[in-house]
Amino acid sequence: VQSPNSGDAQTGRVGQTDEFEAIDRLRARFEAAARGRFPDGTRPPAGDTWIGDDAAVVTVEATEQAGKALLATDLVVEGVHVDLALCTLDDVGYKALMVTVSDLAAMGARPEYATVSIAGPMGTDIDQLGAGLAAAAEETGCVLVGGDLSQSPTLVVSTAAFGVLHGGPGLGPLLRSGARPGDRLFVTGPLGGSAAGLRLLRSEGIAEDPATAALLRAYRRPVARLVEGETARLSGATAAIDISDGLVADSGHLAGASGVGIALDRLPVVEGGTREEALHGGEEYELLIATGEPDRLVGAFEAAGLRPPVPIGVCVTHTGLATLDGQPLSPGGWRHRF
Amino acid sequence: VQSPNSGDAQTGRVGQTDEFEAIDRLRARFEAAARGRFPDGTRPPAGDTWIGDDAAVVTVEATEQAGKALLATDLVVEGVHVDLALCTLDDVGYKALMVTVSDLAAMGARPEYATVSIAGPMGTDIDQLGAGLAAAAEETGCVLVGGDLSQSPTLVVSTAAFGVLHGGPGLGPLLRSGARPGDRLFVTGPLGGSAAGLRLLRSEGIAEDPATAALLRAYRRPVARLVEGETARLSGATAAIDISDGLVADSGHLAGASGVGIALDRLPVVEGGTREEALHGGEEYELLIATGEPDRLVGAFEAAGLRPPVPIGVCVTHTGLATLDGQPLSPGGWRHRF
Numbered sequence A, B: 001v002q003s004p005n006s007g008d009a010q011t012g013r014v015g016q017t018d019e020f021e022a023i024d025r026l027r028a029r030f031e032a033a034a035r036g037r038f039p040d041g042t043r044p045p046a047g048d049t050w051i052g053d054d055a056a057v058v059t060v061e062a063t064e065q066a067g068k069a070l071l072a073t074d075l076v077v078e079g080v081h082v083d084l085a086l087c088t089l090d091d092v093g094y095k096a097l098m099v100t101v102s103d104l105a106a107m108g109a110r111p112e113y114a115t116v117s118i119a120g121p122m123g124t125d126i127d128q129l130g131a132g133l134a135a136a137a138e139e140t141g142c143v144l145v146g147g148d149l150s151q152s153p154t155l156v157v158s159t160a161a162f163g164v165l166h167g168g169p170g171l172g173p174l175l176r177s178g179a180r181p182g183d184r185l186f187v188t189g190p191l192g193g194s195a196a197g198l199r200l201l202r203s204e205g206i207a208e209d210p211a212t213a214a215l216l217r218a219y220r221r222p223v224a225r226l227v228e229g230e231t232a233r234l235s236g237a238t239a240a241i242d243i244s245d246g247l248v249a250d251s252g253h254l255a256g257a258s259g260v261g262i263a264l265d266r267l268p269v270v271e272g273g274t275r276e277e278a279l280h281g282g283e284e285y286e287l288l289i290a291t292g293e294p295d296r297l298v299g300a301f302e303a304a305g306l307r308p309p310v311p312i313g314v315c316v317t318h319t320g321l322a323t324l325d326g327q328p329l330s331p332g333g334w335r336h337r338f
Helices: A019-036 A089-105 A126-140 A193-202 A210-220 A226-234 A247-258 A275-280 A294-303 B019-036 B089-105 B126-140 B193-202 B210-220 B226-234 B247-258 B275-280 B294-303
Strands: A056-059 A068-077 A110-120 A143-151 A156-164 A184-187 A237-242 A261-264 A287-291 A310-316 A322-324 B056-059 B068-077 B110-120 B143-151 B156-164 B184-187 B237-242 B261-264 B287-291 B310-316 B322-324
Touching: A019 A126, A019 A143, A056 A110, A056 A143, A068 A089, A068 B110, A068 B156, A089 A110, A089 A126, A089 A156, A089 A210, A089 A226, A089 A237, A110 A126, A110 A226, A110 B068, A110 B156, A126 A143, A156 B068, A156 B110, A156 B156, A184 A294, A193 A210, A193 A275, A226 A237, A226 A287, A226 A294, A237 A247, A247 A261, A247 A275, A247 A287, A247 A322, A287 A294, B019 B126, B019 B143, B056 B110, B056 B143, B068 B089, B089 B110, B089 B126, B089 B156, B089 B210, B089 B226, B089 B237, B110 B126, B110 B226, B126 B143, B184 B294, B193 B210, B193 B275, B226 B237, B226 B287, B226 B294, B237 B247, B247 B261, B247 B275, B247 B287, B247 B322, B287 B294
Parallel strands: A068 B143, A110 A143, A143 B068, A261 A322, B110 B143, B261 B322
Antiparallel strands: A056 B068, A068 A156, A068 B056, A110 A156, A184 A287, A184 A310, A237 A287, A261 A310, B068 B156, B110 B156, B184 B287, B184 B310, B237 B287, B261 B310
């Protein structure tokens, strides 16, 4: 009873359900989604405990990288990362897990388990949010094993994921810091989709064509490039980052961590997107990959049945920011300020 | 640049610093706090990566419970769990990590690594928040290895922790569901401190005496009972839960999970607290422990130099809610509503 400060007085919305009932339904939904990882059953393996205790107990698979685990967290805030007038709570839940899984994809890792913290106003449809979380969990094979629910005037959904490295004995994670001068740079697909989708959703009248639908999907249901990240790691890539802050900003992060410069000679813009959106859009989860063995990367993507990686430039010895066709790119990109 | 919806327009506060600068300072602070776990150095061990990449890479210690890991998450919301008029941002950070570590304490586990998601308004002093997080990390030996920062109209701090079980070969975690009829019940200390502290902070004029100071500390700087939880687990306890929702509510959770009833015959109220605060206060992190070997528990606490556990009752065969001195206790406790 120490939580009397929020509630109807702040939101004017009537609570439909209480915390423990909502958790029971989330639990059932998340267990069902575990068929993405445990096809023979959706209950925890013997000795494991998912939702329902103080903490989850999980079995960590033995991998070739014995003893190494990966931890990632990310969050989605209403009015900042998602506009509830332009997407559903189902989309918010989906995105909230995908953004964190994308961080593991950028390391070449696989997500094993995740937890979710949901803070939202009275009247928030927790079941709809849970449906999106469960969809992302099932698609990525990441089991949602725990979480917490709280009232809050603003909807904030934070996920944390635990991942491991599969395959490639002794091969570590794909860091931001491994790129070397001369490495070729690739992206896993054309850029700017999420920003273009948001622009269309805010405009008057949206065309009904496949390109438009793809842009809306890029904004509402971005997909983490898990297979691409692992394939890059296993084919000798030297560095990777997910393009969550925009190509220019994230190129800068990779360049800074690796102590290289980045010379871009191509900017793949998504159909229906703009150059600006491709450079600075962010909130999309294509990967930027550096490799000293470009043919091997392209061959591995082909062998895995993936869309070919798009070559966009090269790492150079100068440290600092990126250039495109020799012109400096202003940093840009979104920075939260405090 | 897809995050244009929040910021000064909403808060009227001026951003002092940007996200990446704030992260750099948090990183330094969290690395320094790692001396709680790595006394010889505050940099990641070789091959590990903490803050600074898409995800953290950590080494999972081999324990007697090979392959088992624990995951927990919890969150603190401004105006719901903490009142910023009554505590500092340092306190909020401290509490935000402790609440999650407390979930691991209730399993008899040790926290190894944690991540933190911070969503807060412009003007939020991220450094002060980080100081509290770092203090809790150092005290508990839990290394903060990653996180995310975002703007948000409401301050929400969510932490996720990864833990392991030490000692007791083959001995699993302390679940809520293991209590059996006849088991004795203990709490790790008198109850109601956090609620009493909040009441005092909201009242006019606060006395300056040690009992009052202890209550204020219970509200502002609650401490997870890590050693108590592990000691209980290693001395044959059958079940445990942390009292985050209040004694009556959390007794009900343990009773429900274990299929027992709970007959309390004693209510240890903290000095300066009320019966109501001890029954329903919550937001405090004493543990409720069930054991079929009470003498062994008491002896183990003594051997570990801990405050003696306080006997409060017994598990009975009836399933359902708790009674105190034979009188039913109304469920009470805080439930978030949606």
